[in-house]
């Protein structure tokens with residue numbers, strides 16, 4: 001069953017066409033790796049998928065619902081319900097605690113679920129720490145927990161491993177794969193890091 | 209996490225700027241409250257002390273000074289007037305009641321007022337202990353003077369607390385009045401003759417004056433009507449004072465309030481002043497004082513609004529990532545807009561609450577230091593509500609522009625920055 005579908009996408013930025021995608025679909029619970037060098041438009045593509053950007057041409061739809069038929073408000077609601085996003089720069093809110101950051105993703109946060117997430121991700125003892133005091137690894141785990149907190153259908157992760165050594169990169173990738181599998185969510189990772197290519201069954205290589 | 213606690217956390221993350229906004233708001237509100245409170249208390253006192261007195265008659269000079277000295281006991285008198293002159297007007301057909309006052313001395317700053325029992329009755333003051341004065345140098349103390357029944361004291365010359373004292377002649381407190389909340393609480397009452405005796409004024413036996421037929425007639429008329437306490441049973445014959453300081457007059461018609469002063473000022477060596485008129489003129493001046501304090505509080509509240517604007521607008525750049533991530537987490541534009549308005553409102557509400565506490569405390573502390581106002585109870589009124597609304601609207605207005613800017617920002621662009 002297809003969850004996310006992109007057709008005839010063309011998008012430009014700064015007066016230059018950076019994305020041209022004739023057709024791309026991700027099934028419910030599927031895994032997709034978007035691989036390409038820096039500046040090829042990976043983040044832009046993730047933004048189109050999450051409805052943070054509207055495609056200049058072509059259509060994005062989720063479960064058959066085309067984004068261009070939705071109002072901005074409806075798109076915000078759709079994102080809140082179906083998507084979890086791990087940003088390239090993580091973007092935790094520094095003055096809030098890890099727990100508060102994670103719970104921001106859900107309207108009625110399920111505290112038990114939050115506890116099990118932080119337990120599994122190994123940051124249980126950091127729940128009450130301010131996000132700004134976390135190490136990079138801890139912040140990354142907190143960001144992954146936040147992306148899963150609303151039990152999304154699709155998790156988008158932008159360069160989750162680029163700043164990490166081999167062991168850490170492998171570890172974070174497995175965390176993402178395991179957690180999305182446990183949650184039954186599709187996982188779409190955008191990276192220029194070819195090390196994690198073997199972990200994905202579908203890989204889309206984007207041209208520079 | 210509720211939007212309100214999210215807004216409060218954001219404010220706490222920039223404590224100094226937030227505190228500055230709260231304090232500025234609080235000072236503006238406090239200032240406005242004190243202005244409102246003092247204006248209300250002063251007006252109340254002006255109304256209460258001046259109630260029922262239509263005309264004040266005294267020596268020529270400033271009419272405002274005459275009213276302030278004789279009615280509010282807040283200035284020195286314009287001089288003394290011959291009792292015979294005053295008496296002509298006391299028995300004028302348009303005069304319903306005339307209360308003589310003789311001023312000149314004080315005890316520890318409390319004025320000693322030579323008068324008749326009508327004066328106490330006018331303010332509804334009754335002896336809580338003892339009785340009213342009868343013989344000379346018997347005194348009745350107002351509730352706020354601190355004098356006790358049976359205590360003796362000597363009057364000091366003048367109306368301030370530092371005049372030389374008349375040590376050779378002591379007053380004896382024969383009564384203490386119950387509290388009335390009016391100016392009489394801070395006065396010491398005695399007979400007119402007691403005050404004048406200390407100042408070497410001749411007093412003439414009453415019977416000598418009865419040669420004047422006119423006076424005689426009216427005197428009895430007066431007695432029959434309501435001046436029963438004018439004369440008490442003395443073994444010696446009642447004496448009439450040669451001079452008094454002022455007459456407080458109640459007229460029979462509103463028209464007389466205008467006509468009587470006119471003819472007194474024209475036809476006699478006396479001066480008549482209309483207290484309502486003089487106090488209106490005074491509050492036009494006094495109003496300037498409260499108005500400029502009002503401007504200062506408006507200025508402070510304006511500065512507070514500016515600091516709220518600066519605080520929120522200035523934070524937008526450093527937290528654009530935080531706000532963008534909220535958008536990415538599915539917070540709509542309207543929700544972000546509301547979040548920032550909430551920050552402005554929270555700051556003003558905090559400042560408002562603190563300002564009210566400081567204003568109430570400030571009034572409680574300041575009121576005793578300004579004796580003319582006495583200890584007034586706080587009087588919350590509709591102005592407080594308007595003040596609160598004005599301040600909240602100012603806070604809302606101050607956060608409007610930054611909130612709009614945040615709501616319009618493009619999250620995708622902001623998230624790829626930094």
Ligand SMILES: Nc1ncnc2c1ncn2[C@@H]1O[C@H](COP(=O)(O)OP(=O)(O)OP(=O)(O)O)[C@@H](O)[C@H]1O
Pocket residue numbers: 013014018037038039040041042043044045088192621624
């Ligand atoms: N708002 C924008 N205005 C102008 N140019 C933009 C804008 N957003 C993206 N671009 C450009 O579009 C191209 C793709 O950007 P994007 O961030 O999607 O690349 P990326 O593949 O994620 O790169 P990286 O691996 O460095 O994160 C880049 O050349 C970038 O400079």
Ligand SMILES: [Mg+2]
Pocket residue numbers: 042043044088158159
């Ligand atoms: Mg990128």
